[in-house]
Amino acid sequence: xxxxxxxxxxxxxxxxxxxxxxxxxxxxxxxxxxxxxxxxxxxxxxxxxxxxxxxxxxxxxxxxxxxxxxxxxxxxxxxxxxxxxxxxxxxxxxxxxxxxxxxxxxxxxxxxxxxxxxxxxxxxxxxxxxxxxxxxxxxxxxxxxxxxxxxxxxxxxxxxxxxxxxxxxxxxxxxxxxxxxxxxxxxxxxxxxxxxxxxxxxxxxxxxxxxxxxxxxxxxxxxxxxxxxxxxxxxxxxxxxxxxxxxxxxxxxxxxxxxxxxxxxxxxxxxxxxxxxxxxxxxxxxxxxxxxxxxxxxxxxxxxxxxxxxxxxxxxxxxxxxxxxxxxxxxxxxxxxxxxxxxxxxxxxxxxxxxxxxxxxxxxxxxxxx
Amino acid sequence: xxxxxxxxxxxxxxxxxxxxxxxxxxxxxxxxxxxxxxxxxxxxxxxxxxxxxxxxxxxxxxxxxxxxxxxxxxxxxxxxxxxxxxxxxxxxxxxxxxxxxxxxxxxxxxxxxxxxxxxxxxxxxxxxxxxxxxxxxxxxxxxxxxxxxxxxxxxxxxxxxxxxxxxxxxxxxxxxxxxxxxxxxxxxxxxxxxxxxxxxxxxxxxxxxxxxxxxxxxxxxxxxxxxxxxxxxxxxxxxxxxxxxxxxxxxxxxxxxxxxxxxxxxxxxxxxxxxxxxxxxxxxxxxxxxxxxxxxxxxx
Numbered sequence: 001x002x003x004x005x006x007x008x009x010x011x012x013x014x015x016x017x018x019x020x021x022x023x024x025x026x027x028x029x030x031x032x033x034x035x036x037x038x039x040x041x042x043x044x045x046x047x048x049x050x051x052x053x054x055x056x057x058x059x060x061x062x063x064x065x066x067x068x069x070x071x072x073x074x075x076x077x078x079x080x081x082x083x084x085x086x087x088x089x090x091x092x093x094x095x096x097x098x099x100x101x102x103x104x105x106x107x108x109x110x111x112x113x114x115x116x117x118x119x120x121x122x123x124x125x126x127x128x129x130x131x132x133x134x135x136x137x138x139x140x141x142x143x144x145x146x147x148x149x150x151x152x153x154x155x156x157x158x159x160x161x162x163x164x165x166x167x168x169x170x171x172x173x174x175x176x177x178x179x180x181x182x183x184x185x186x187x188x189x190x191x192x193x194x195x196x197x198x199x200x201x202x203x204x205x206x207x208x209x210x211x212x213x214x215x216x217x218x219x220x221x222x223x224x225x226x227x228x229x230x231x232x233x234x235x236x237x238x239x240x241x242x243x244x245x246x247x248x249x250x251x252x253x254x255x256x257x258x259x260x261x262x263x264x265x266x267x268x269x270x271x272x273x274x275x276x277x278x279x280x281x282x283x284x285x286x287x288x289x290x291x292x293x294x295x296x297x298x299x300x301x302x303x304x305x306x307x308x309x310x311x312x313x314x315x316x317x318x319x320x321x322x323x324x325x326x327x328x329x330x331x332x333x334x335x336x337x338x339x340x341x342x343x344x345x346x347x348x349x350x351x352x353x354x355x356x357x358x359x360x361x362x363x364x365x366x367x368x369x370x
Numbered sequence: 371x372x373x374x375x376x377x378x379x380x381x382x383x384x385x386x387x388x389x390x391x392x393x394x395x396x397x398x399x400x401x402x403x404x405x406x407x408x409x410x411x412x413x414x415x416x417x418x419x420x421x422x423x424x425x426x427x428x429x430x431x432x433x434x435x436x437x438x439x440x441x442x443x444x445x446x447x448x449x450x451x452x453x454x455x456x457x458x459x460x461x462x463x464x465x466x467x468x469x470x471x472x473x474x475x476x477x478x479x480x481x482x483x484x485x486x487x488x489x490x491x492x493x494x495x496x497x498x499x500x501x502x503x504x505x506x507x508x509x510x511x512x513x514x515x516x517x518x519x520x521x522x523x524x525x526x527x528x529x530x531x532x533x534x535x536x537x538x539x540x541x542x543x544x545x546x547x548x549x550x551x552x553x554x555x556x557x558x559x560x561x562x563x564x565x566x567x568x569x570x571x572x573x574x575x576x577x578x579x580x581x582x583x584x585x586x587x588x589x590x591x592x593x594x595x596x597x598x599x600x601x602x603x604x605x606x607x608x609x610x611x612x613x614x615x616x617x618x619x620x621x622x623x624x625x626x627x628x629x630x631x632x633x634x635x636x637x638x639x640x641x642x643x644x645x646x647x648x649x650x651x652x653x654x655x656x657x658x659x660x661x662x663x664x665x666x667x668x669x670x
Contacts, residue, residue: 066467068474119465119467120470121654123470123471124654125650128605128646131597131643132644135643255478255596255597261471262474297482297485300478301479303475303482304474304477304481305479307478308457308476311471312461
């Protein structure tokens with residue numbers, strides 16, 4: 001998307017900004033009263049996971065780092081957040097920041113040695129790390145109000161819930177809180193993409209040797225991307241701790257990382273919209289299917305097919321493909337509707353946005369060009 | 371610290387597990403060398419094959435065991451062949467990373483299908499057993515059953531057999547040539563697609579075999595079969611740098627052995643499943659030293 005808006009910052013980008021602002025306002029103010037408890041929870045998860053997909057999309061789309069262990073990073077954030085929330089009475093925002101920073105440090109440290117690896121090997125080592133984190137987590141468990149470093153209380157009675165911010169105790173309020181934090185994270189990443197690191201990442205993605213030759217410190221900027229992705233994912237983890245209020249290691253099996261990569265690829269990694277689409281695929285769709293009584297397994301199958309479809313035919317993902325398909329469909333309908341009366345003069349004068357070039361014959365040309 | 375006698379049984383079970391990882395790892399390496407695809411769906415296909423074998427054995431007619439085993443192995447071969455024929459050409463030239471990620475799509479499809487067809491919530495526990503489980507012999511004080519012998523034996527036989535196949539047969543030579551340079555191999559008149567299909571089918575057969583044996587040795591459980599197998603054998607293949615089947619074989623045995631030998635050590639037994647990750651991570655970081663920006667051919 002950054003590429004699309006780059007050359008022509010004019011009316012279209014203003015319209016786009018307006019659409020985003022309206023969408024955000026609707027999400028924060030209009031949506032909560034309309035949703036029951038089930039969908040409030042679901043949309044909270046969507047908001048939280050949009051941060052996770054944002055981080056993974058950043059790694060995949062901007063730097064070309066296919067991480068198969070992003071859910072493991074999320075659990076590190078959730079663990080750190082839960083531990084801090086139990087151990088301290090700090091303000092929630094501070095805990096979010098600390099959990100993000102802790103995850104950033106740990107996530108960067110464990111992938112630091114992997115940075116000398118590239119491509120396939122890096123992806124595989126993240127899969128290994130994800131497995132390792134899953135094993136560790138299954139052993140030390142999530143904090144649930146106990147003492148010691150792990151904060152795990154072996155008894156299953158009287159498990160205190162993870163606290164929420166004082167001004168967002170109820171579910172709708174916490175939903176709004178998550179949406180706002182998610183927006184902040186998107187803005188942080190957006191600011192990165194529009195400045196020096198964003199350009200460096202784009203260069204690395206195109207060709208690492210070329211970026212190196214152009215004087216870009218590739219290791220530094222890759223590390224930066226990893227740190228940023230780990231940070232936002234850690235913040236999402238801490239938000240998740242407050243949303244779920246009780247965390248269990250079995251809720252984060254290793255296949256979640258693979259599903260996460262699947263939806264991120266389906267959503268599209270070259271646009272920030274892709275992260276939102278991916279979060280809806282990952283969290284909203286299962287809730288909807290459950291509401292309709294359809295087994296969740298169908299969704300896993302669809303995600304699998306979706307990954308294959310995206311990789312084979314639409315490498316830019318749904319966020320890019322869907323509007324294009326819609327535009328094509330619209331053009332088709334427009335053409336069908338106008339066929340009987342179509343004369344070159346009428347078609348040219350109508351000023352159809354899909355037909356900027358003028359006379360009717362170019363309509364088919366424009367369609368073909370896409 | 372446990373005594374030596376506590377460890378002895380786990381040497382046997384570890385070697386058996388290592389044998390399965392070895393034949394899986396060898397399958398992964400050969401397919402990767404021949405087609406450039408790292409087949410991450412290896413475990414999922416084997417798992418589904420094992421579930422199908424279990425289903426066949428449950429049929430009221432009393433189907434013979436050997437038929438269910440053949441069905442399982444054939445399923446593995448056919449799925450791999452189908453995937454290779456359909457998606458191999460479509461994704462060729464997109465780089466090994468994309469091709470590996472695409473096989474994760476197949477993994478998800480199979481994983482979802484297994485859970486849909488054989489739900490875990492049904493309360494019943496499924497198991498796949500061989501007639502060789504019950505009989506065996508003793509070495510010292512350690513009981514060894516024939517299934518364990520078969521598992522290790524298959525690992526050895528398949529590693530040696532694959533090595534000989536690649537070295538001496540015409541098809542094997544073609545695969546080695548394709549591993550070196552696909553374009554030139556094609557120009558020299560080798561039917562690239564057909565050789566690739568053969569590699570897919572062979573690897574698929576091995577995935578069915580691995581799923582079948584592991585369902586017996588370990589458990590008929592989808593998460594175990596889908597991820598543990600693929601991660602352990604992948605770790606072995608990575609230690610072999612996705613290149614050497616001999617190193618892969620040794621690494622697989624070591625991974626199986628270390629994993630099982632940890633069992634009696636109560637302090638770290640909870641972490642035994644980390645064995646493949648830890649060994650592969652160490653190996654990857656050691657072998658990758660000094661090639662920060664070099665472009666090796668298989669990564670290009």
